[in-house]
Amino acid sequence: MNLSFIKKYIMPKEVDFLLALNQHAMIITKITDDLHKCFIEASQESCEAILQDLHKSQEIREKNMNELLSSFITPLDRESIYRVITQLDWIAVSIKHFVVEAKAYGIHSLDENYETLFENIQLQSQLLTAGFKTVKTDAQKTAENAQRVRNAYNELVEVYAKSMAGLVSENNLREMFIHKELLGQLKEIGKRMQMCANSLEDIVMKMN
Template sequence: MIGSFIKKYILPKEVDFVASLQEHSAIIHDIISDLHRCFVDMDAKSCSAILQDEHKAQEIREKNMNELLNAFITPIDRESIYRIISQLDWIAVSIKHFVLEAKAYDTPPSNNEYIELIKHIKEQSNMLNLGFTNLRTEKPFVVASNAQSVRDGYEELVEVYIQKMAELSKSNDMKRIFTQRELLSQLKEIAKRLQICANSLEDIVIKMS
């Protein structure tokens, strides 16, 4: 009885940061799934969902940051938690910026220039989210494999990106060059952030092992 009293009223609140990060990752995965449905499946509602931030990525970021700031003890390195929260947030912001730019440049979702890269991003997101899920079930080697799959996905995307940029360099259409360079670069940035997040995930699993 005394022990439960101490735990309830004296000891600092324990926060399951692994669960919080997995929840954040799942929301980012939902946003990337909307990106895929918007540009690959040409679903207009999914495009709107990204702009309206229906998945509340900002709210989950603020919740996790507040918990981190108020936590007396964390089961994981505090800086590692902060890095992942920031990187996941950056991914959400970059996706929203991509859709806003595509809309401003009057680029239809059916534009084939971006579909292949978005498919790679979706697969990266699948592996990253799976990595966070496996982190909760304490499978370090599986998490490391998931992180490597995200990095491999980035390398594959960069190869496609280089091919697209090389083709673009042969064009004489300045508007096409400008808009596609901007949008392709934004997709590459999203993929890069997914890779950086995977590196931080691997950093956490090493420290927890």
């Protein structure tokens, strides 16, 4: 009985979950890029791409979850993998909620204050993706990227607070309500990015 036969039919299936999680993170980055182009550059193509990418994110989430349920061997504890799968999905869902609210209010483009927030979210997503890529090869680099995600989130909260203060000073209740909801959704996306960064750092700690 040769080794290839044993691996294929006898040995438990082993999945590269770190690669799978990185692929999911890359889709999230694509979604954040399209979010920026949709609302800042008024790109209808990017608006449509968000919905396609959200569907792809859901497919990857389901695939990774099914793989986790059926795998006997994982590169780290199952709880850590599950946590990141759900957190990446939560980021995608939060972006979907933002798009749903913006459409409900008939908003198709946003100003420079939102551009700063979108760019912050793009940066956080890029750092997460970069962090997943270096988990196996450079734990220190992954930890640094996780910290940079946290730093970026703190900056996002500062921009959020200033934007809300500006809305209050304008004394326009309708605009305040609409933008409070939209800004709150962006803050939620950033929060989910930070939580995922914390879980990424937890993976590094357990692997070293």
